[in-house]
Amino acid sequence: MAIKIGILGYGNLGRGVECAIKQNPDMELAAVFTRRDPKQVSILTKTASVCHVSEASDWQDRIDVMILCGGSATDLPEQTPAYAKMFNVVDSFDTHANIPAHFENVDKAAKAAGKVGIISVGWDPGMFSLNRMYASAILPNGKDYTFWGKGVSQGHSDAIRRIEGVKDAKQYTIPVETALEAVREGRNPELSTREKHTRECFVVLEEGADAAKVEQEIRTMPNYFADYDTTVHFISEEELNRDHSGIPHGGFVLRSGRTGWEAENSHLIEYRLKLDSNPEFTSSVIIAYARAAYRLAKEGLSGAKTVFDIAPAYLSAKSGEELRASML
């Protein structure tokens, strides 16, 4: 019997979850819940329903795990605790500084309801966090580095779009190759913000806008660009749509550490992601953890969990025997 999945919110992430379910024969999409008029929302899975969010509570017996695909700024802080009262849930809450508070809220709600709530699933937080944790447990005498990119930063692209005279924009975060190499060589460099990443912007101007002024505003924008070496390219709307419509991302987690009685030996652990589609990869991680949420709940567990709390085998459709025989 397949694990029945619900999707709350049908944007890029929700569609990614739908696609990921298709690749996992032990899962099926039961319903998509939307704040829009369900009649206006067309999904890809012919066998699944589209419902208004207000109907979600009627689906408690028909959904094993609800995937919460809202944003971290305002949606998830409310939604995850609320839906954990009714469903096993998985979210991709990614405001790192607020994770402890979010965990507590979800834990309280999920425990009271006897549900499992897995929070902050994806790649960062998510697989990158796991790799930081494994690597630091293995090499306690060491140093961590996380590089992001090359990839599209939605937040930085939005920041450019809010500048007067900008019609559209895409911003790529790019790791500095020489910094990466210095880490790989075990040199344990101290790296400033500017030394780790550069920012490349592709901007479509409104008719008659002042390019020099826009470029100056981008380069000097505090927090977003002022601390980075930033390149700005002005291109046409056609070029932007043709060459920059994807949502690629990725990055590197590295730990360089030493072992030996006198710390005489050096080691490098490197984890790298190169992703054509940020939301589809995030969704793929989420769906693996949805399997874990289902199994943990079946075992009678409840409360908030993170990727740190879940044994890897729970993510796989294979049995323990199969995993030991084929992957160990």
Added chain:
Amino acid sequence: MAIKIGILGYGNLGRGVECAIKQNPDMELAAVFTRRDPKQVSILTKTASVCHVSEASDWQDRIDVMILCGGSATDLPEQTPAYAKMFNVVDSFDTHANIPAHFENVDKAAKAAGKVGIISVGWDPGMFSLNRMYASAILPNGKDYTFWGKGVSQGHSDAIRRIEGVKDAKQYTIPVETALEAVREGRNPELSTREKHTRECFVVLEEGADAAKVEQEIRTMPNYFADYDTTVHFISEEELNRDHSGIPHGGFVLRSGRTGWEAENSHLIEYRLKLDSNPEFTSSVIIAYARAAYRLAKEGLSGAKTVFDIAPAYLSAKSGEELRASML
């Protein structure tokens, strides 16, 4: 109160475990057990005892986790089930084909005694296995690749040493860079044994030995070298000791997979290790899992476990709160 560790077998791996304990303030080495005369074995930790293996059973109340540092061919198949009757144990059993049988034997012994036995810990099996498993759970529509090296293969070095006329030898396994690149580019190549790795041998000849004959014997040795492009260098004993005394290793686990409704997007997950000392890194992984064995036993669990069965947080000296605040 520190976790009290015992080491059974004081070779490269046992010494690595001793060094790893030094880096983890929540652990202490209680005793090293050896088949040799304990008086002849000098260890680095002044506060720990050196005992004959026959005394191990007297230490059941003074050791929380016993690390079994024997070989996979003949030692561990006997030792791990035997010692799991007395101690929580961790081993690095690495004969992949025999893991299922070993698991069953350890599981039976450990369950009967109420002990935890974590088997096949290290980097392959171990961290590489984990990365194969996580990546395949996330990207079910994909293909796995494992490359080893550049590193010293003990088995291949030994095979060369057994050839008549060879005084000493070191063999390096080297991944083929173009094959790695083809995988990284998402081309999902079908790779033969020869296309994945090359083998480089540094050989010291006995006085008067026939170099051409030795080289021919190496190149044509079935299983070990015949299926590979092999380079043989004849060097002096001084050069071997000066340039090839280390035990470096490492390698790459890659998974290339596709997502999207029509599998239109491609992703790459890459995990890489670059290790100065194979046994010291293996030991460092073992010690992190020793912490897990201790905690699992405290929770009342018993039986055989592998890296797939253990939630990552159990490996870290940090608490759940600390991990969520600092690493998620």
